[in-house]
Amino acid sequence: MIKLSVNGEESEIDVPADMPLLWVVRDVLGLTGTKFGCGIAQCGACTVHLDGEPVRSCVTPVSSVGSRAVTTIEKIGDSELGRRVQQAWLDDEVVQCGYCQSGQIMSATALLASNASPDDKAIDQSMAGNLCRCCTYTRIRSAIKRVAQS
Template identity: 75%
Template sequence: MLTLSINGNDLQVDVPDDMPLLWVLRDVLGLTGTKYGCGIAQCGACTVHLDGQAVRSCVLPASSAAGKQVVTIEAIGETDIGREVQAAWLEDEVVQCGYCQSGQIMAAAALLAQNPAPDDVAIDQSLAGNLCRCCTYTRIRSAIKRIGQA
Protein backbone atom coordinates (compact mmCIF):
# COMPACT_ATOMS: atom_id res chain seq x y z
CA MET A 1 0.00 0.00 0.00
CA LEU A 2 1.38 3.38 -1.04
CA THR A 3 0.40 6.79 0.24
CA LEU A 4 0.52 9.39 -2.50
CA SER A 5 -0.17 13.10 -2.25
CA ILE A 6 -2.19 13.85 -5.38
CA ASN A 7 -3.52 17.36 -5.93
CA GLY A 8 -3.24 18.12 -2.22
CA ASN A 9 -4.95 14.93 -1.04
CA ASP A 10 -3.17 12.05 0.67
CA LEU A 11 -4.47 8.90 -0.95
CA GLN A 12 -3.84 5.24 -0.18
CA VAL A 13 -3.41 3.10 -3.27
CA ASP A 14 -2.93 -0.63 -3.36
CA VAL A 15 -0.71 -0.98 -6.40
CA PRO A 16 2.65 -2.55 -7.20
CA ASP A 17 5.57 -0.22 -6.40
CA ASP A 18 6.72 -0.34 -10.01
CA MET A 19 3.34 0.53 -11.57
CA PRO A 20 3.79 3.71 -13.60
CA LEU A 21 2.26 6.74 -11.92
CA LEU A 22 0.25 7.39 -15.10
CA TRP A 23 -1.73 4.18 -14.62
CA VAL A 24 -2.30 4.92 -10.94
CA LEU A 25 -3.68 8.33 -11.87
CA ARG A 26 -5.84 7.15 -14.78
CA ASP A 27 -6.89 3.60 -13.93
CA VAL A 28 -6.88 3.54 -10.14
CA LEU A 29 -7.82 7.12 -9.23
CA GLY A 30 -9.87 8.03 -12.32
CA LEU A 31 -7.88 11.20 -13.06
CA THR A 32 -7.97 10.90 -16.84
CA GLY A 33 -6.77 14.40 -17.74
CA THR A 34 -3.19 13.15 -17.85
CA LYS A 35 -2.89 11.35 -21.18
CA TYR A 36 -1.09 8.27 -22.41
CA GLY A 37 0.84 9.08 -25.55
CA CYS A 38 3.90 6.95 -26.20
CA GLY A 39 4.71 5.10 -22.97
CA ILE A 40 8.44 5.85 -23.29
CA ALA A 41 8.61 9.46 -22.02
CA GLN A 42 9.14 10.93 -25.48
CA CYS A 43 5.91 12.82 -26.22
CA GLY A 44 5.03 14.65 -22.98
CA ALA A 45 1.29 13.87 -22.97
CA CYS A 46 1.66 12.31 -19.52
CA THR A 47 3.41 15.30 -17.90
CA VAL A 48 2.58 15.99 -14.25
CA HIS A 49 4.37 17.99 -11.55
CA LEU A 50 6.37 16.15 -8.92
CA ASP A 51 7.41 18.60 -6.21
CA GLY A 52 7.01 21.37 -8.80
CA GLN A 53 9.08 19.73 -11.53
CA ALA A 54 7.57 18.57 -14.81
CA VAL A 55 7.99 14.77 -15.07
CA ARG A 56 6.75 12.03 -17.37
CA SER A 57 4.35 9.88 -15.41
CA CYS A 58 4.35 7.03 -17.95
CA VAL A 59 7.83 5.90 -16.86
CA LEU A 60 7.83 7.06 -13.23
CA PRO A 61 7.21 4.21 -10.77
CA ALA A 62 4.41 5.11 -8.37
CA SER A 63 6.72 4.37 -5.43
CA SER A 64 8.97 7.24 -6.62
CA ALA A 65 6.12 9.66 -5.95
CA ALA A 66 5.62 8.56 -2.34
CA GLY A 67 6.42 11.42 0.04
CA LYS A 68 6.27 13.99 -2.76
CA GLN A 69 3.59 16.35 -4.03
CA VAL A 70 1.98 15.32 -7.32
CA VAL A 71 -0.10 17.87 -9.22
CA THR A 72 -2.08 16.87 -12.30
CA ILE A 73 -3.92 18.87 -14.94
CA GLU A 74 -7.10 18.47 -12.88
CA ALA A 75 -5.65 20.76 -10.18
CA ILE A 76 -3.28 23.06 -12.05
CA GLY A 77 -6.06 25.61 -12.51
CA GLU A 78 -6.16 26.05 -8.74
CA THR A 79 -2.73 27.70 -8.86
CA ASP A 80 -2.04 31.26 -9.99
CA ILE A 81 0.35 30.13 -12.71
CA GLY A 82 -2.03 27.42 -13.86
CA ARG A 83 -4.88 29.90 -14.21
CA GLU A 84 -2.63 32.27 -16.16
CA VAL A 85 -1.49 29.50 -18.50
CA GLN A 86 -5.05 28.33 -19.12
CA ALA A 87 -6.22 31.88 -19.82
CA ALA A 88 -3.32 32.53 -22.21
CA TRP A 89 -4.05 29.24 -23.99
CA LEU A 90 -7.59 30.46 -24.63
CA GLU A 91 -6.53 33.96 -25.66
CA ASP A 92 -4.00 32.63 -28.17
CA GLU A 93 -6.32 29.81 -29.32
CA VAL A 94 -3.55 27.27 -28.76
CA VAL A 95 -5.69 24.15 -28.77
CA GLN A 96 -6.61 22.30 -31.94
CA CYS A 97 -7.14 18.57 -31.37
CA GLY A 98 -6.23 19.03 -27.70
CA TYR A 99 -4.67 15.66 -26.98
CA CYS A 100 -1.25 17.01 -26.01
CA GLN A 101 -2.54 20.08 -24.20
CA SER A 102 -2.62 18.75 -20.65
CA GLY A 103 1.08 17.91 -20.97
CA GLN A 104 1.86 21.20 -22.69
CA ILE A 105 0.07 23.19 -19.98
CA MET A 106 1.82 21.28 -17.20
CA ALA A 107 5.23 21.84 -18.83
CA ALA A 108 4.50 25.53 -19.37
CA ALA A 109 3.35 26.01 -15.77
CA ALA A 110 6.51 24.34 -14.43
CA LEU A 111 8.67 26.53 -16.67
CA LEU A 112 6.92 29.74 -15.60
CA ALA A 113 7.17 28.81 -11.92
CA GLN A 114 10.97 28.64 -12.32
CA ASN A 115 11.38 31.39 -14.93
CA PRO A 116 8.57 33.99 -14.93
CA ALA A 117 9.80 35.66 -18.15
CA PRO A 118 11.34 32.98 -20.35
CA ASP A 119 12.83 33.80 -23.74
CA ASP A 120 12.41 31.66 -26.86
CA VAL A 121 15.43 29.51 -26.02
CA ALA A 122 14.19 28.74 -22.50
CA ILE A 123 10.70 27.93 -23.82
CA ASP A 124 12.06 25.68 -26.55
CA GLN A 125 14.37 23.85 -24.13
CA SER A 126 11.69 23.39 -21.50
CA LEU A 127 8.99 22.16 -23.87
CA ALA A 128 11.27 20.26 -26.29
CA GLY A 129 9.93 16.88 -25.17
CA ASN A 130 6.27 17.83 -25.56
CA LEU A 131 5.03 16.90 -29.02
CA CYS A 132 2.03 18.46 -30.74
CA ARG A 133 0.71 16.72 -33.85
CA CYS A 134 -1.21 19.87 -34.79
CA CYS A 135 2.03 21.91 -34.61
CA THR A 136 0.68 24.74 -32.47
CA TYR A 137 4.19 25.44 -31.17
CA THR A 138 4.09 29.08 -32.30
CA ARG A 139 0.86 29.63 -30.38
CA ILE A 140 2.25 27.82 -27.34
CA ARG A 141 5.33 30.06 -27.34
CA SER A 142 3.16 33.15 -27.78
CA ALA A 143 0.92 32.17 -24.87
CA ILE A 144 3.91 31.56 -22.59
CA LYS A 145 5.50 34.86 -23.58
CA ARG A 146 2.18 36.66 -22.96
CA ILE A 147 2.31 35.49 -19.35
CA GLY A 148 5.98 36.44 -19.02
CA GLN A 149 5.23 39.98 -20.18
CA ALA A 150 2.18 40.47 -17.97
Protein backbone atom coordinates in the same frame (compact mmCIF):
# COMPACT_ATOMS: atom_id res chain seq x y z
CA MET B 1 0.08 -0.27 0.27
CA ILE B 2 1.58 2.90 -1.14
CA LYS B 3 0.85 6.33 0.31
CA LEU B 4 0.48 9.08 -2.24
CA SER B 5 -0.47 12.76 -2.24
CA VAL B 6 -2.22 13.74 -5.46
CA ASN B 7 -3.68 17.22 -5.88
CA GLY B 8 -3.55 17.74 -2.13
CA GLU B 9 -5.46 14.57 -1.32
CA GLU B 10 -3.77 11.76 0.56
CA SER B 11 -4.42 8.25 -0.72
CA GLU B 12 -3.33 4.81 0.30
CA ILE B 13 -3.42 2.54 -2.72
CA ASP B 14 -2.82 -1.14 -3.24
CA VAL B 15 -0.92 -1.32 -6.53
CA PRO B 16 2.34 -2.93 -7.67
CA ALA B 17 5.38 -0.79 -6.79
CA ASP B 18 6.48 -0.67 -10.42
CA MET B 19 3.10 0.53 -11.73
CA PRO B 20 3.59 3.77 -13.69
CA LEU B 21 2.24 6.85 -11.95
CA LEU B 22 0.20 7.57 -15.10
CA TRP B 23 -1.95 4.47 -14.58
CA VAL B 24 -2.35 5.16 -10.88
CA VAL B 25 -3.56 8.68 -11.64
CA ARG B 26 -5.86 7.64 -14.49
CA ASP B 27 -7.11 4.15 -13.62
CA VAL B 28 -6.92 4.03 -9.84
CA LEU B 29 -7.70 7.65 -8.91
CA GLY B 30 -9.89 8.44 -11.94
CA LEU B 31 -8.09 11.64 -12.94
CA THR B 32 -8.17 11.27 -16.72
CA GLY B 33 -6.84 14.69 -17.74
CA THR B 34 -3.30 13.29 -17.85
CA LYS B 35 -2.98 11.44 -21.14
CA PHE B 36 -1.13 8.36 -22.36
CA GLY B 37 0.85 9.21 -25.45
CA CYS B 38 3.88 7.09 -26.23
CA GLY B 39 4.66 5.19 -23.02
CA ILE B 40 8.41 5.91 -23.32
CA ALA B 41 8.66 9.51 -22.05
CA GLN B 42 9.15 10.98 -25.51
CA CYS B 43 5.93 12.91 -26.17
CA GLY B 44 5.09 14.69 -22.89
CA ALA B 45 1.34 14.01 -22.96
CA CYS B 46 1.61 12.35 -19.54
CA THR B 47 3.40 15.24 -17.80
CA VAL B 48 2.53 15.86 -14.17
CA HIS B 49 4.37 17.77 -11.45
CA LEU B 50 6.27 16.18 -8.59
CA ASP B 51 6.86 18.93 -6.04
CA GLY B 52 6.45 21.44 -8.88
CA GLU B 53 8.85 19.77 -11.30
CA PRO B 54 7.52 18.31 -14.55
CA VAL B 55 7.95 14.54 -14.91
CA ARG B 56 6.74 11.97 -17.39
CA SER B 57 4.29 9.88 -15.43
CA CYS B 58 4.31 7.02 -17.97
CA VAL B 59 7.82 6.00 -16.89
CA THR B 60 7.69 7.06 -13.23
CA PRO B 61 7.11 4.06 -10.96
CA VAL B 62 4.60 4.96 -8.28
CA SER B 63 7.01 3.65 -5.64
CA SER B 64 9.54 6.35 -6.61
CA VAL B 65 7.16 9.20 -5.77
CA GLY B 66 7.55 8.85 -2.01
CA SER B 67 6.33 11.87 -0.07
CA ARG B 68 6.54 14.26 -3.02
CA ALA B 69 3.33 16.02 -3.98
CA VAL B 70 1.81 15.02 -7.31
CA THR B 71 -0.10 17.72 -9.19
CA THR B 72 -2.14 16.93 -12.28
CA ILE B 73 -3.88 19.10 -14.85
CA GLU B 74 -7.07 18.84 -12.81
CA LYS B 75 -5.47 20.92 -10.02
CA ILE B 76 -3.13 23.26 -11.91
CA GLY B 77 -5.86 25.88 -12.35
CA ASP B 78 -6.13 26.32 -8.60
CA SER B 79 -2.95 28.40 -8.63
CA GLU B 80 -2.80 31.94 -9.99
CA LEU B 81 -0.05 30.96 -12.43
CA GLY B 82 -1.97 27.89 -13.59
CA ARG B 83 -5.09 29.99 -14.22
CA ARG B 84 -3.03 32.52 -16.20
CA VAL B 85 -1.47 29.78 -18.32
CA GLN B 86 -4.84 28.18 -19.02
CA GLN B 87 -6.34 31.57 -19.93
CA ALA B 88 -3.43 32.32 -22.27
CA TRP B 89 -4.06 28.96 -23.96
CA LEU B 90 -7.65 30.05 -24.57
CA ASP B 91 -6.77 33.60 -25.61
CA ASP B 92 -4.19 32.41 -28.15
CA GLU B 93 -6.42 29.55 -29.33
CA VAL B 94 -3.59 27.06 -28.80
CA VAL B 95 -5.72 23.93 -28.81
CA GLN B 96 -6.65 22.04 -31.96
CA CYS B 97 -7.20 18.37 -31.18
CA GLY B 98 -6.19 18.99 -27.56
CA TYR B 99 -4.66 15.61 -26.84
CA CYS B 100 -1.21 16.91 -25.84
CA GLN B 101 -2.40 20.07 -24.17
CA SER B 102 -2.54 18.90 -20.56
CA GLY B 103 1.13 17.94 -20.81
CA GLN B 104 1.95 21.19 -22.62
CA ILE B 105 0.25 23.25 -19.91
CA MET B 106 1.98 21.33 -17.12
CA SER B 107 5.40 21.91 -18.73
CA ALA B 108 4.66 25.58 -19.45
CA THR B 109 3.49 26.18 -15.88
CA ALA B 110 6.66 24.60 -14.48
CA LEU B 111 8.78 26.73 -16.81
CA LEU B 112 7.05 29.96 -15.81
CA ALA B 113 7.23 29.07 -12.12
CA SER B 114 11.00 28.79 -12.39
CA ASN B 115 11.55 31.56 -14.98
CA ALA B 116 8.93 34.30 -15.07
CA SER B 117 10.38 35.84 -18.25
CA PRO B 118 11.73 33.05 -20.44
CA ASP B 119 13.31 33.92 -23.77
CA ASP B 120 12.81 31.82 -26.89
CA LYS B 121 15.78 29.58 -26.05
CA ALA B 122 14.44 28.85 -22.54
CA ILE B 123 10.99 28.12 -23.95
CA ASP B 124 12.46 25.80 -26.58
CA GLN B 125 14.55 23.94 -24.00
CA SER B 126 11.73 23.56 -21.52
CA MET B 127 9.06 22.57 -24.04
CA ALA B 128 11.26 20.39 -26.30
CA GLY B 129 9.98 17.14 -24.81
CA ASN B 130 6.35 17.95 -25.53
CA LEU B 131 5.13 16.94 -28.96
CA CYS B 132 2.04 18.36 -30.62
CA ARG B 133 0.58 16.39 -33.52
CA CYS B 134 -1.25 19.50 -34.70
CA CYS B 135 1.95 21.58 -34.63
CA THR B 136 0.57 24.46 -32.57
CA TYR B 137 4.08 25.29 -31.35
CA THR B 138 3.88 28.94 -32.46
CA ARG B 139 0.69 29.45 -30.46
CA ILE B 140 2.18 27.60 -27.48
CA ARG B 141 5.17 29.97 -27.52
CA SER B 142 2.82 32.95 -27.86
CA ALA B 143 0.73 31.81 -24.89
CA ILE B 144 3.84 31.35 -22.73
CA LYS B 145 5.05 34.84 -23.69
CA ARG B 146 1.60 36.27 -22.95
CA VAL B 147 1.82 34.96 -19.39
CA ALA B 148 5.41 36.16 -19.01
CA GLN B 149 4.42 39.67 -20.09
CA SER B 150 1.39 39.87 -17.79
